[in-house]
Amino acid sequence: xxxxxxxxxxxxxxxxxxxxxxxxxxxxxxxxxxxxxxxxxxxxxxxxxxxxxxxxxxxxxxxxxxxxxxxxxxxxxxxxxxxxxxxxxxxxxxxxxxxxxxxxxxxxxxxxxxxxxxxxxxxxxxxxxxxxxxxxxxxxxxxxxxxxxxxxxxxxxxxxxxxxxxxxxxxxxxxxxxxxxxxxxxxxxxxxxxxxxxxxxxxxxxxxxxxxxxxxxxxxxxxxxxxxxxxxxxxxxxxxxxxxxxxxxxxxxxxxxxxxxxxxxxxxxxxxxxxxxxxxxxxxxxxxxxxxxxxxxxxxxxxxxxxxxxx
DNA sequence: CTCCAGGGATGAT
DNA sequence: ATCATCCATGGA
Numbered sequence: 363x364x365x366x367x368x369x370x371x372x373x374x375x376x377x378x379x380x381x382x383x384x385x386x387x388x389x390x391x392x393x394x395x396x397x398x399x400x401x402x403x404x405x406x407x408x409x410x411x412x413x414x415x416x417x418x419x420x421x422x423x424x425x426x427x428x429x430x431x432x433x434x435x436x437x438x439x440x441x442x443x444x445x446x447x448x449x450x451x452x453x454x455x456x457x458x459x460x461x462x463x464x465x466x467x468x469x470x471x472x473x474x475x476x477x478x479x480x481x482x483x484x485x486x487x488x489x490x491x492x493x494x495x496x497x498x499x500x501x502x503x504x505x506x507x508x509x510x511x512x513x514x515x516x517x518x519x520x521x522x523x524x525x526x527x528x529x530x531x532x533x534x535x536x537x538x539x540x541x542x543x544x545x546x547x548x549x550x551x552x553x554x555x556x557x558x559x560x561x562x563x564x565x566x567x568x569x570x571x572x573x574x575x576x577x578x579x580x581x582x583x584x585x586x587x588x589x590x591x592x593x594x595x596x597x598x599x600x601x602x603x604x605x606x607x608x609x610x611x612x613x614x615x616x617x618x619x620x621x622x623x624x625x626x627x628x629x630x631x632x633x634x635x636x637x638x639x640x641x642x643x644x645x646x647x648x649x650x651x652x653x654x655x656x657x658x659x660x661x662x663x664x665x666x667x668x669x670x671x672x673x
Numbered sequence: 674c675t676c677c678a679g680g681g682a683t684g685a686t
Numbered sequence: 687a688t689c690a691t692c693c694a695t696g697g698a
Contacts (some may be wrong), residue, residue, distance in 0.1 A: 489679075494678055585680085589679070607679095651679070
């Protein structure tokens with residue numbers, strides 16, 4: 363038989379066999395990976411490849427089952443289930459959302475979206491790089507950081523790069539980091555990496571602190587303000603009440619919850635969201651965010667004129 | 674081409 | 687205490 367034939371057989375064996383199945387009810391993999399909380403997963407034939415920490419993973423969804431590539435790691439099913447937070451009781455969480463038109467529309471639209479558990483440094487570093495960047499840009503920055511400074515992993519015939527450790531980034535220069543399209547964010551990432559690498563701030567230990575204390579400690583880091591801190595709390599510290607307010611969410615809040623209101627500064631908005639959205643506010647926020655960002659095409663009135671006017 | 678993006682730090686009122 | 691400005695970059 364020809365070499366090509368052998369190769370095809372080998373490939374078919376890899377892609378059809380050796381997939382571990384884990385139950386995943388109330389879960390939508392593609393929606394979750396496209397919801398702007400994680401930025402490095404890449405779509406490949408039928409599924410996605412990416413890294414969970416240091417481990418390369420292939421994962422695809424078949425109804426209420428996740429099929430994952432069983433690599434060397436015995437604990438991979440447990441790692442995947444933990445990463446995608448399959449233990450969150452999503453039905454209860456969604457039922458706890460406020461009952462209002464915007465929230466109901468988002469809840470219906472985002473069915474199966476879960477707030478995942480990300481590695482702390484990776485999440486912190488990525489969101490430091492996220493300021494004034496569109497999701498597509500953040501994906502590109504994440505990819506460049508991984509390509510230049512991360513480590514190579516292999517899953518099937520795909521190459522996956524891990525996110526570089528704080529030590530790894532700490533020993534680069536600001537100029538090197540700027541080559542990853544970071545702009546002014548390079549210095550913030552570099553200084554934060556050096557603070558974390560030095561042990562001056564222990565990201566794991568912050569997990570034992572209260573919400574306000576975690577937020578305060580994170581905000582001491584350069585490039586970390588209220589919004590980034592809340593993203594890290596929500597996506598890496600499992601503080602499900604953390605409610606990040608970015609330009610999208612602020613627009614939604616003003617349009618849907620405070621139509622023609624004056625005197626709405628960031629502090630008042632933040633106070634409202636904590637009280638109104640409650641213990642699972644972070645989930646509610648993520649649903650509102652993804653719904654708005656995904657259905658942005660329908661901007662009304664003047665925008666159509668603008669769109670038609672430009673070529 | 675212009676617009677704007679999962680903001681934060683700084684200096685001016 | 688609140689508000690305005692600047693900061694770099696590239697996809698849409």
